[in-house]
Amino acid sequence: MHPGGGMNSSERLEEQPSPLDKGKSRAQEPTERTPLLAETSRTTSYIGDEPVLPASSRSLWSKLTSVFLISLSICIFLFVLLALLAWSYAAQASKLSPDDIINDDLTFKGPTRVDVLNVTSGRGVWINVEGWIGLDAGAAIGVQSDPDDGFFHDMWKAVGRWSVRTLDRVTVDLTTMRIITDGDSQTLLATVEIAPLEVPLTVDPPEDLSWLTRISIPLLIRPTTNTSAILHFLRDSWRDGTFSVRADVGQAAIRGGALRRRTWRSQFHGRLSNIKTSLRLKIPPIPGLPHPGKHLPLPAVSELVTLQTFSVSSEANNLTLTAQATIIDPFPSSVKFTSPPLPYIISLPSDASHLSPPLHVASVITAPFTLTHPNITLHISGHVLPLPSTSFPILSNFLTRYLSGTPNPIIITSPFIPNITVTTDFPAPNPRPHLLRNVTIRDMKIRPVGTTFVASGIVYARVVLPKGVNVGVDVYRVLPDVLIFDGEVPDNTEPWIGDAPPSPPLPNPLPERAFGHIRPDDWLPSISVPSKPEEGEGTAYEVTAKVVDVPLEVLPGRQKAFGDFVSKVSLVLSYTPA
Template identity: 45%
Template sequence: MSSDSEAAGRLIDKGKGRARSPDPTERTPLLGSTSGSYTSSVDPGRPPLTRRLYSRLLTVFLASLSLCVLALLLLIVIIFSYRARAVSASPDEILQHALVVRGPDRVDVLNTTGDGGIWMMIHGRVGFDAGHVAGVNTAEEDGFIEDAWKAIGRWGIRRLDKVSVNLSTITVVPEGDSGHALTTISLPQLELSLTANPPSDSSWLTPVAIPVLIRPTKDAKTLMRFVHQSWKDGTIRVQASVDQAIVTGGGLTDAGSWRRRIRVSHHDIQTAVHISIPRLPGLPHPGDDLPEASQFVKLDSFLIKSSNDTLTISANATLMNPLESFINATVPSLPFIVYLPPNGTSPPVPLAHVQSPPFAFSYGNISLALAGVVLPLPRNASGLLSEFLGAYVSAHDADILLETTLLPDVRVATKFPAPHPPPQILRDVKIKDMKVKPVGQGMVASGIVHARVVLPPGIEVGVDVVRVFPDLLVYDGEVPESTAHERLEPEFKVFNFPLDDSDRDVPPQPPLPDPLPERAFAHIRPDDWLPALSVQGEQGPGEGTVVNVTASIVEVPLEVLPGREREFSNFVSKVVFGTQGALAGLQGEAAVAVHVDGLPFENGRDGEMQLTGLPFKGNVRIGKRSMLDGSLMD
């Protein structure tokens, strides 16, 4: 009955729903058709299986999302925490503890800009300890949580990998004197590798080669004052300032990367730099007197020659670099200008232009071969050039100034070494065919002066001696030793053609020695210059240019010295009554006027040099027959 009722119930259901499959019977297949629908009976007290699955998936998704959001928020907190530390880090802390620089290992001077700038390539090693700035370097006292926290920061530094640094011009001034800049330094945009937990050695540093433009000050007084003060203190104290420094994440080639969004800037950066001056071998201890530039530059030899209407210069010099292992620079060919220093109202005068070959600026003595020319001299250079040459032939080191394009308008005082012993320029003075005769109340002498003019070694210029002026004492016998070694100070006078009449004035007459030398009885001094002829002579060892000079003496007064009439009479008696005649000693000083081949002046004419105060001495034997004939023979 019940089954009939159920069947009737199923027949009465005529809705539009999908038809249900009849209940299985004994003949129903175990596997239904795949095309048919099947709905199992579900307990109305339990949720469907799909609903439970969706619920579980939703729970997992929400939990995962929450964890991701939490991790993201934690990562943002960590990033902003480390970024805040990086931004708040002072430039001094970064420079002192984070930025590690070793070197320079090598410096190449590339070229000069012509307006005082110097391009250099600086080779060194650089590292940036970003872990110190962000505070994520490991420490022994770190706990598990803190170490994990720092590990995330170190991971972020490794991901960032590099930063780009753009600095404005760096200005360097003496500490405490911001009004006088020593130099400015311009750098290109730099790329720095970031490191966390660097080792204690230098193995983590990255080799770099950075082009640098340096513009030293043109204020020589400020520079020299700073050098003297630094040496006196034993410490170089400077203040470096940068208007702006911008640090951007990523390297120079990371355009468009997420790293470029990280950007930190600092303004008005100032930091003090103190460098102790080390004890340098061969130099005074820092704090003592500053060594002169001549201790660093030594002129070993030089050669000045006349060539093609100019004077060429070649020289060998030694440059001493006392800074061991501090710098190893390759310096290109550099021009130098040699100046004569100012004297009173006379400004410095450029004397010569020389060029150095490229050389390695390393520790120790550096040999340089220089070559150049003597520059055209202005007319007002005569006084300074005269002083320079006069000091040189008097065996006094002459003052000069050196300037290079590396430091324009900065002139370093040094010495031009003089020869030792003093050069004897006038040699082998003789008087031949000399005639003595009375004129009025006195006596006059005539004859021919023969001499050799020998320039110091290293000066091989064309010389034409055009005039001479002797001033000498005559002795009865050889010149006494007590006076033979007395030396007068030679003096130079340099003139530029055309000469005025005053330029040809005879040298001033020096006073007679007081007391008069022993056995000196006569004084010979002409009233005017004596015209001279010169021919090239044979150059001996250790000699420069040699010329043989002759000049005629025509009736020059022979003045008997005051109170020496008896000595004069005794000498005449020896000549007249002696079988061998008498030996007369000659001692005095002479002046010569020369033309130098190629000596340049601004007006294009050769100049004339007058060298006065040249000492000489010699002996002449006078025979009886010569005296009677009125002649005095060798």
Template identity: 50%
Template sequence: MSAEEDVEAPRIDKGKGRAAPLHPTESTPLLASHSNSHQELEDYSTPRRHLCTRLFTVFTVTLLTCVLLLLVIVLIAYSYGSRASDISSDILIRRALVLRGPDRIDVLNFTQEEGLWVQVDGRIGVNAGAALEINSEEDDGLLAGMWKSLGQWGVRTLDSVTVNLSTIHVTSKHDLLANISFPPLDLPLTTNPPDNLSWLQKFSLPIHIKPTNDSSVLLRFAKESWKDGMINVKAAVDEATVSGGHLNENSWRKRLHLDRTDVTSNVRLRIPHLPGLPPPGHDIPFSELVSLRWFLIRSTPDKLVINATASVFNPLPENIAAAIPTLPFTILLPANDSSPIPIANVSTSPFSLSHPNVTLSIAGHVLPLDKSSSPYLSSFLSSYLSAEDAPILISSPLIHGIVVPSLFPAPRPPPQVLRNVTIKDMKIKPTNGGNMAASGTVFARVVLPRGINVGLDVNKVFPDVLIFDGPVSGEDDDPEDKALRRKVNVLGAPPERPLPDPLPERAFAHIRPDDWLPSISTPVETEGDEGSTVEVTAKIVDVPLQVLPGRDKEFRNFVGKVIFGSNGALAGVQGVAAVAVHVRGLPIKNGSGGEMELEGLPFQGSVRIGKKFM
């Protein structure tokens, strides 16, 4: 029998005998043998070691997995963060930043010292996928797709960033144009944006714009930009901070931030063709930007009040709306040998933008004028009354130093200021020197154009008259006369006009006094929508009557009609006159009244001369 057979096999009791106890009992010896006790300890410790081993293995693998995942995430975040930090500002703006608008602009305030505050509404968004090059493409491979998907997940998790910029310095090629500042702004992030702009987020942002104090720089920049057809500026920021999350958010996203210094970006915008204006590439047509539709000037006891309606061309896109508060302006007259002369202060009523033009309601008053400015005001009015657009300048105290040239439109056809001109009781007689002299009483009606309803007193006149044999044909005067109307000489009589060349048919004599003629004016009722109206009378006494060169025959024929005609002869009169008027309410500095001279006022009429007046 083998050794295995010598070992007693465990007995299996199939009867009803009592089984041996597995655990110690009262009959179990207190001291068991050493071999039995060691065997039982091994039986208990083995499964416990296996459990600890398994737990340690699971913990180690889990820890290593977490560390590896963390390293992968850190590497990916570092990769995308490094890529984001390496993108230049210009590339980021061109590739990722999408801005549409402004959709509305509200002017909040404007002061000369601090500049302009506006509320700007628009739409904005950042195509982070384009900036980081993680937008999905059809030809992406498996690894590229996984890599981009992970980046897109990170962008979606971050959701938005907050941008905080220091003051933005906007400069042209050489000069500072303006400083712009605004509060921190939320920028939503997206990847794979749709082709439309539905993914953009609306914003409403208060912006402070402080233009340069040197307004000539702004005007020069505007002229150069229009001439070049391009706006070319550089925007520079000393400090820029981009942090993760929304503006008021307090989460782990705020730990992600990017700081940059000395950020610059070049901005080039082509000026589009603006309907109603010539294409860019030439000088700015300032005179075509503003037109006067209606005006009223009326006298009060102490000043001249102005009300007007003007139309201003609006070059902004139709989708831009803005509410503009009251704006002050000063109207000036150009002076060739001195600084422009301010003549009126006006202000606009609050208005909203409209297209293609903005209608402005204007109210103001005429400023006190120096006596030295009277010639320029007289020249302005004379040009206006001669149907010639008068040049003016427009400035605003809000933008010191910028003066915009414009034109004050003259009425067309030219107004007939002097009407019903005649010479009553006219006498023509020889003088001791063999010359001829004329006497009589000049009657005329002075009618100001529509919109000028001022108190008027004509206190002296200066007629320059041609005498015709028979009524005047009514033809327009020579163009050279119009040029003479613009000449002003307040030191004495108006400048002498050269005789027309050639002389008008049937004209035979010329009457021009040596000095102003005192006159008396009486206000009369205005007809229709015309301006102020007065009737004027002035006596002429022995004023030299000069027979025109080569017209002695015409003169003798006229004298013959007067002497031998039963009803005398009808003489036509035509010429230009100057009038000195006192305007009630026109303030004159260091003077007692608002007197000015209006020259170049054309007139024509007729007078019947009988032989008793010869």
């Protein structure tokens, strides 16, 4: 027995069969060769032999392998099929042009309402546009239903329609849009910033517009500061009867799903670059204006706005302005518009050439208004701005034209939209106001001085301001320019307003029975006191001034009338008791 427990051949002993004993025998004593566990049978195994599996196990493994291979093949087939479908849809989508989508597949109805949200100085105007929108994605990628399609083509389209319905909507984020004239000049008119918006998708929409979805879009509009370009565009559009513009967008990022929800749909995204589309909008007929599109000139602003009432009042060292005007509503009745208070600056041109800066005379603001047909009513209030001493010639010219019944040019600007000016006419009162009334010389005395005659007396006049002008007036100097009549002034004599001093011409022709002309060489001190105005008049004042020894000029060709007047005076004096 070796320590390793092995036996060599010399020591291997053959087992001898034990004799059979009948009856009970004593159990054999265990030896070193006796097994520890009793065995009923014993097999000999050798290292390196493979185990032999039962037939049932081999059948199960074969089935599992077949199922795995078949499933893998189906998955690969479906993956390839889906990849081919996706490639086919992507190929269809890659052929789309922005013009086709906008003109053929995208439907927008409106705007149904436009609200001005905010007007920021130098930044533009925030507005909110409401309307109805929808995109026929089925027609865009060519998966709309067609009864003439074959089975496989119809199945291909059915998968596409299912995909569109599952995607449901997309989110579109546009870069700044440039609105330019659609022509050779391509002049920039405005830039528009559009907030990201949702566009719902549909396939096989009905014939009506019931499939559209209501949408609300905030916009920031920055008009160009080139006023002449805008006016030129408006004139051309009115002449042609259509607004023709082009909208340019640098890039549009498109993402699947809703705007404020991130889901698996958001994994689908794409971009459209260098988007250019032409837009043509027919100008509808506007009541009260010539029909657009007949090569007629653009109506002036004065034809659109009518000043109904105008009032100037004195309040605490300030002149307040109130007015009510109407403007023709150019929008269709379906458009709803709400405006915030809008401030304006009213200016007078310094000269006809407009080379000098205009004179700012008033600051006004319009109350919020909504669109009403056929005219919009504007309620305006404001005040007169402090005026420099150098503004007297400009104001004098304005008042002279106003009192003579002649419209005055004015310039309208808004601090929120700088560099945009509107030139229009401030209407004159109709009928023409009679500022000076009942001008007479009381206690008049005419006496000869050498070869001439001089007149003395008290000049009396009633100053009546136009209706709505309720301001305090202090007439402290007058320069009477008076025609003397033999008898009552004829009723058909129109009031004469000559040029400014110092040398106004005589009226031509001369009124009947007028024979003399009195005009002092200098201004005369005067006194003015308030007078009760009559119905339809503004503030009224009585003005008096003393005339002392002012030369009496006999009008040309009226010497006989003057002689008759002197004869009457002499005759009256001859019968006057001493």
